[in-house]
Amino acid sequence: MAEKYEQMWKNLGMDLERHGQLLNGLGQYYGSAVMSQKNRPKKMDYFDFVVSEVHGLRIKELNDLRAQGKKVIGAFCIYAPEELVYAADSTMVGLCGGADFSVPDAEAVLPRNLCPLIKSFYGFKINRTCPYFQSSDLVVGETTCDGKKKVYELLNELVPTYVLEVPHKPDTKQGKEFWFNELQAFKAKIEEVTGNQITPQKLKQAIELINAKRAALKRLSDLRAASPSPISGLDGLLINQISFMDDVKRFTAKVNELCDELDQRRNDGVGVASKDAPRLMISGSPMAVPNWKVHTIAESVGATVVVEESCVGTRYFTDPVEPKGESLNDLIWAIDEKYSKIPCACFTPNDRRIDSIKQLAKQFNIDGVIYYTLQNCHDYNVEGVKVERALKAQGLPMLKIETDYATGDSEQIKTRIQAFLEIIQGKQ
């Protein structure tokens, strides 16, 4: 891939030497973590292809769009309303912050005791190894957690960064109105950057486009409730991660094709892990690509991860946008409603998340929950107290893992998950 795309990467101002190191490392990791899995569905071929071209063909596609005058908007959080971006004939991409590779670059500037996701994305901008960052005409941040909020100020020195202010009590009347006004301001910003007006018709089409993507991801998720699950947790997570990068229409079609195959596997009783493998939910901080650490470890010791209560998981696709009218205001109110329901731990109170975890535990017939917190992510860390209480009341064990992207603690995590599985199996 390197020679074919070298000129494109140069034009994007990338550091080719460091980028080469990144690609080598990623290729090896993908081979050992993902490609080594047994009995994968055939339709995973497409997603493997996307990953193999994630810094090549997909970046070419984005830059071909830019050459036609379209804009690429980068985002970090599922609170960035992608419907408004697509309604302005633009594309949104997720700017991953899931790799340890860029953390030392960030630590040369930022405090070390910061969430690795924040350090990772900031490091990718300053070390110029992320072609998605380099292809973004505008970056959209949000005031969800304090670490991100302050780093966006520094990011704005390197790339135009627009910060959406999210209400921290999104369920209140004033929270909803505040968010509606923020959405209007974001719409105006996107119109200014793209030069395109967002009409009701275009916004409706964009809502349908993204709803179809969310529905396909939900279909995939629901299929994982089967016993045995027809796909590994790692592949399920990977597809959710790819959803933030790939072309939306093509991705949706490919997820549905995969689901057709999984439907058949489910009917035939074909799974990846054995039927009696302990079924785990992973709940907590988001897992941006290429963060496959906990899934890989858990599934290597005999568990099957069947659902991610995560922004790279159920929090993204659970609710569609459901307009109650056709006017621009109706459509923006519908976006307001949908996003207000995302149960991020940054918000208070956040009982909707506890309810969702309890419901998912039932739907997926969960044997135990791994509560996953990125180091220094106070919101998810503290909210874990309430989650643990709720699970205890249902008789479900929870294992709390607080980690970063480095591999130094992998053996220790493995030992802890093995002990957790023994507890679960003792109960079964």
Ligand code: SF4
């Ligand atoms: S956890 Fe909260 S801040 Fe992070 S991506 Fe999800 S909604 Fe956004």
Ligand code: SF4
């Ligand atoms: S994982 Fe936690 S600390 Fe990190 S960016 Fe998300 S909400 Fe903030």
